[in-house]
Amino acid sequence: MGKPLGKILIVDDNEDILIAAKMLLKKHADLVQVEKNPGKIPFLLNHDSYDVILLDMNFTRDTVSGKEGFHWLEQILEIDPKAVVIMITAYGDVEMAVRSLKAGATDFVMKPWQNEKLIATLTSAVKLRKSYNQVEDLKAEKAQLTTALKQSSGETTIVGNSEKMVDVFNLINKVAQTDANVLILGENGTGKEVIAKTIHENSLRQDNVFISVDMGAVTETLFESELFGHKKGAFTDAKEDRAGRFEIANSGTLFLDEIGNLSMPLQSKLLTVLQKREVTRVGANKVIPIDIRLICATNMHLHEMVERNEFRQDLLYRMNTVEINLPALRERASDIPALATHFTQLYSKKYRKDIRDLSAQALKKLQKYHWPGNIRELQHAIERAVIMADGDVLQPVDFMFLIEKSDEAEFEFSEYDLETVEKMVIQKVISKHSGNISKAAKALGLTRASLYRRLEKHGL
Numbered sequence: 140m141g142k143p144l145g146k147i148l149i150v151d152d153n154e155d156i157l158i159a160a161k162m163l164l165k166k167h168a169d170l171v172q173v174e175k176n177p178g179k180i181p182f183l184l185n186h187d188s189y190d191v192i193l194l195d196m197n198f199t200r201d202t203v204s205g206k207e208g209f210h211w212l213e214q215i216l217e218i219d220p221k222a223v224v225i226m227i228t229a230y231g232d233v234e235m236a237v238r239s240l241k242a243g244a245t246d247f248v249m250k251p252w253q254n255e256k257l258i259a260t261l262t263s264a265v266k267l268r269k270s271y272n273q274v275e276d277l278k279a280e281k282a283q284l285t286t287a288l289k290q291s292s293g294e295t296t297i298v299g300n301s302e303k304m305v306d307v308f309n310l311i312n313k314v315a316q317t318d319a320n321v322l323i324l325g326e327n328g329t330g331k332e333v334i335a336k337t338i339h340e341n342s343l344r345q346d347n348v349f350i351s352v353d354m355g356a357v358t359e360t361l362f363e364s365e366l367f368g369h370k371k372g373a374f375t376d377a378k379e380d381r382a383g384r385f386e387i388a389n390s391g392t393l394f395l396d397e398i399g400n401l402s403m404p405l406q407s408k409l410l411t412v413l414q415k416r417e418v419t420r421v422g423a424n425k426v427i428p429i430d431i432r433l434i435c436a437t438n439m440h441l442h443e444m445v446e447r448n449e450f451r452q453d454l455l456y457r458m459n460t461v462e463i464n465l466p467a468l469r470e471r472a473s474d475i476p477a478l479a480t481h482f483t484q485l486y487s488k489k490y491r492k493d494i495r496d497l498s499a500q501a502l503k504k505l506q507k508y509h510w511p512g513n514i515r516e517l518q519h520a521i522e523r524a525v526i527m528a529d530g531d532v533l534q535p536v537d538f539m540f541l542i543e544k545s546d547e548a549e550f551e552f553s554e555y556d557l558e559t560v561e562k563m564v565i566q567k568v569i570s571k572h573s574g575n576i577s578k579a580a581k582a583l584g585l586t587r588a589s590l591y592r593r594l595e596k597h598g599l
């Protein structure tokens with residue numbers, strides 16, 4: 140659309156009016172389509188789109204009641220519910236003009252019109268149409284983004300049936316739909332983000348976005364701009380207006396991860412926004428109301444931090460309406476087989492390997508390990524094992540890189556019984572070579588076959 144009025148359609152049975160309107164408007168519009176016969180309206184609208192339609196109230200068949208005008212207005216809005224229709228009414232017929240607005244017309248002009256008034260009415264109608272379109276485009280864009288985000292993150296698969304996890308699932312069921320703020324506590328890799336997403340996916344906000352912010356990665360200087368947005372020119376790098384995470388998450392869920400890493404001044408800023416439920420972009424004056432469900436997470440001991448005056452108590456109370464404590468993986472070893480099988484199948488598919496499962500001994504080994512990195516470490520261990528494995532069932536040897544700290548300590552202090560020493564040297568060398576049997580065998584001066592024989596002998 141080049142000229143301010145874009146494409147106009149004028150429907151009036153009076154040829155003089157059509158000619159006069161066309162003469163007046165063609166300087167201001169890209170196209171002025173005139174039509175005497177309202178019966179052609181459906182055809183025209185189905186073949187082109189107009190920024191604004193000027194429609195007469197009365198056609199010759201029935202010259203005063205306005206019935207025809209209402210009929211055609213209805214037809215137009217049926218074809219294009221967002222059409223901007225300006226009714227042409229007889230001078231002084233205010234009642235009819237008002238009725239037409241109720242029936243869905245955007246505005247009206249009275250015959251005979253004043254040229255400037257007509258142009259002004261059409262200009263504001265076109266602006267209205269443009270903003271309708273922008274709103275529609277933004278809605279469509281948001282819907283696409285939401286779908287894309289859902290697809291990229293995939294459906295969250297959550298595995299676990301240990302007693303501790305069943306308690307967590309029960310809690311999720313209770314809180315998901317309440318919109319209550321949730322604080323998730325747990326060591327690294329215990330699944331805090333997975334739980335936050337699950338709450339969102341089961342909440343009333345599930346059709347809106349889930350926005351995750353790693354507070355540990357947000358620098359002190361960019362905190363406000365990142366979370367609350369900024370106006371163009373607010374600071375050197377602010378090349379254009381930008382919405383912050385709070386605004387983007389509007390109507391959805393905002394997940395603030397690593398919340399324990401926030402400095403005291405930033406905690407105050409966050410608290411103010413949560414109390415007021417509104418943000419102001421850096422460099423702007425306009426206050427933007429926010430409607431978010433807040434979920435926070437940390438691996439730090441927030442309650443102890445409050446006692447040490449390192450974390451604001453009032454902020455903690457804002458966040459922890461409901462608190463979920465995720466157990467470490469070593470505290471729920473009974474979940475390891477299901478998780479291990481889940482990841483084995485996942486990576487077997489991903490790397491096009493034909494690995495069906497894990498052997499009982501391999502599972503035993505995984506259950507004995509202390510998993511300082513929790514589920515994320517288990518996931519990586521299985522991914523690595525799947526890539527390196529030769530057989531179709533994962534064996535303990537495929538997890539040789541998982542050496543318990545206690546095993547290493549034992550290596551230094553145990554008695555020098557040759558069998559034990561051999562077992563430990565083998566473990567140590569395989570661990571050093573990240574589970575690569577060929578390299579470990581070479582380092583030990585053995586063939587692959589004889590290293591395998593020794594692994595079997597030592598039950599590794």
Ligand SMILES: Nc1ncnc2c1ncn2[C@@H]1O[C@H](COP(=O)(O)OP(=O)(O)OP(=O)(O)O)[C@@H](O)[C@H]1O
Pocket residue numbers: 296297298299325326327328329330331332333334396438514515518
């Ligand atoms: N119950 C579960 N079932 C299946 N996979 C899980 C489960 N919990 C966590 N995972 C997987 O473990 C990995 C780590 O989970 P997540 O990122 O949610 O942990 P986190 O506690 O948020 O970690 P961090 O503290 O490091 O941010 C992810 O790849 C996730 O998909």
